[in-house]
Amino acid sequence: MADDVMTDQGSPVALARGRGSRAVKDGAAPRPVPRQPDHEVIVVGAGISGIGLAIELRKAGIESFLLLERAGDVGGTWRDNRYPGIAVDITSFTYSFSFEQNPDWSRVFAPGAELQRYAQRVAAKYGVYPKVRFRTEVDKAVFLEDRDLWEIHLKGGERLYSRFLIGASGGLISPKKPDIKGLEAFKGIVMHTGFWDDSVELTGKRVAVIGTGATAVQMVPSIASRVAHLDVYQRTPIWVLKKPDAEIPAWLKSAFRTLPIVQRGVRVCTDALSEAVMVGAVIYYRQIPGLVRWAESAGKNNLLEQIPNDPALREKLTPKYGFGCKRPTFSNDYFKTFTRDNVELVTDPIECITERGIRTRDGQERQIDVLITATGYRVFEKGNLPSFEVHGRDGLELGQFWDEHRYQAYEAVSVPKFPNYFGMLGPYGLTGTSYFKMVEAHSIHAVRCIKEARKRAMTRVEIGQGPHERYFQDVQRRQQNTVFPNHSCASSNSYYFDKHGDAPMLRPSTTMEMLWRAKHFPMKHYRFSRAQAGSTADLPDRATAGAAAFV
Structure with a gap:
């Protein structure tokens, strides 16, 4: 493992910690909404989700992105949890990125400190550290409908603007x-x-x-x-x-x-x-x-x-x-x-x-x-998922919507009336095998949508109400086959269940199906459109400009 990533003063960790700490004083007048976003994509969180998403963005040739991380290093849950005995409860061979296997795990079930070093090494190898702004906490995000921009309010008063916003703050962040x-x-x-x-x-x-x-x-x-x-x-x-x-023996x-x-x-x-x-x-x-x-x-x-x-x-x-x-x-x-x-x-x-x-x-x-x-x-509870207020179209706030109308999202990633927003840990998104597999699937999904918007020269992408509702109905139908409504779960006191009596943590499908759907969901399920206000000068005119119909 690359221990020097943590300790070397010239390492990516040390260099990244020294950048991006700017803020405005409380009470200072916010700057005017810019004509163009500060970044095409802003990602909230630099844990496993944020790292995986950053790698997928770079793989797609998207370099205008920024990760906002409230702590001082990457790693998320594996950075924060240090209690005695902490280790993975899925074998290390499975609990890692498929494209970045680690040959140096010490045990079949690696100790938590090794997972943190793994996250740091992957972030350094794939150039994620320079894309992270540490010690930066998001207060709320508001979608500006006339410009198709997300206005991200940071604690301290500063505001950032992005075309796309991705929530990657994870679920285990609110003890x-x-x-x-x-x-x-x-x-x-x-x-x-x-x-x-x-x-x-x-x-x-x-x-x-x-x-x-x-x-x-x-x-x-x-x-x-x-x-x-x-x-x-x-x-x-x-x-x-x-x-x-x-x-794991040295020879292996x-x-x-x-x-x-x-x-x-x-x-x-x-x-x-x-x-x-x-x-x-x-x-x-x-x-x-x-x-x-x-x-x-x-x-x-x-x-x-x-x-x-x-x-x-x-x-x-x-x-x-x-x-x-x-x-x-x-x-x-x-x-x-x-x-x-x-x-x-x-x-x-x-x-x-x-x-x-x-x-x-x-x-x-x-x-x-x-x-x-x-x-x-706290997992699927208001104030934790999402970990900050997300205000979409017509003033709808995502946490409140889920709290009142049940947790639901198309392929666990997108919700109607929240254009250009994607969630990494969404309702019915996690398979029982590995968090990394979910991260890879949802990263593919989000980046496919962003690439398609670029291809069509559009500034807005939003899931259709019809596809969203049909997906949620299918999830509920599949849930009837699971252990949750069938096997005396009422006394389990499980965080799998939410206030509605639903079990929105686990996806009722195999991992293979989740990955296949991420790569092949019909793009016609999304609506693409172009902002009316002046935030599109960087986009070329395209004969295909116009909104694809909801299906």
Whole structure:
């Protein structure tokens, strides 16, 4: 891995951090709307989505673009999350860009720090860093209908203008605090796993963890051996399968470097396995229910192997909802951690947090020094997706529209009345295998639309209401085959579900179908038109000018 990308003062990271920090003072008069946009494309976010999109833009010959990143480096989730034990929960061979395989992963399931270095290396290799403006946060974006421009309002007062706007801020950016009485009264240390404080020493401390999702599954075994005592508060147990993890030997890494086809072959195998477990079992539950039954049996066997002599403890750790209702995960030591003398699994509901600890409804108060909240993130909730206000045509705001009318988007990318706007993590956009696959598909989709607008010399591209509605209806029809409405998901407390009772996180299709549709969706589903106001001097006249009809 290119560690020098992080540390060398002359590296792309260091150089990019020193540029683009300009802002205007609060209260300063905004500049007039320019005749031409500052950039053809502005992308909000420089995590995996932003990096992938930047690479696809450059591949298409589009160089007038800028990434706006609120932090000081690329990487997104893998930059921000540093809790002990963090690692990918999909094999590293699958969890990476298809066009940029890494032969140097240390393990089959790479540690989180390696994913961050991978993001930095890819960003440096493909020239993304010079296109990023760091420490820049977007407040809101407004579509100027007379000019077909997006006006991006930055926190601090500055405004930028672009023809196209792409939201790539990801989903895991707003940590969810537990709604528990007395949290503010606690006198010890409180930290969320998404804001891990490396200066906090856990050795010899009494620690409590609230939450038993995928993050806790990784973190709890990593800290149990060094704390004096660990209380883990569980509301809902999680399905945990065996983790086929291992250190990758030097000879195999050498084979990957000298014969890339070897690593591609390994990726094909891990893709197929991930697709079967995380897509086939969940998305095609009605067609092949045996996969879910197999996964549940495997999860129970994993629990039995780790806790062979305590049926009461196993019962507490056994989910009562179906496999797939909540994101499952992998671990070979999570369950056995609860057999340690210094670890207690607490399933009694929390009544309140006191100055010195946590009191459960049975009246018992457990004293602690450090409280760790592993309570996840807000995902499909207003204020998180999108992470800033997006005002389209007729004053419609995207977050409010989704909040009131259900989460929906054509191919998870476009929404009517939001011209020239594309989302990277949209409703029903993520496949169960790899976030990278979604990024590649949605980048292809967005760039196809931008290229077509260029080809037609048009300044506006907007998805038609008819295609959008038909796509949403098809998604809802397909959802009926998934595990979500069919397998006792009501008790899962899963972030897959939103306030409407929908499960807009996962796309009800295979990864292959998602990629095929990104490359072949009919361009006639979009409407192309040209601005009436003076923002088109850079565009040549074309005989094809005019609006393509909605279909």
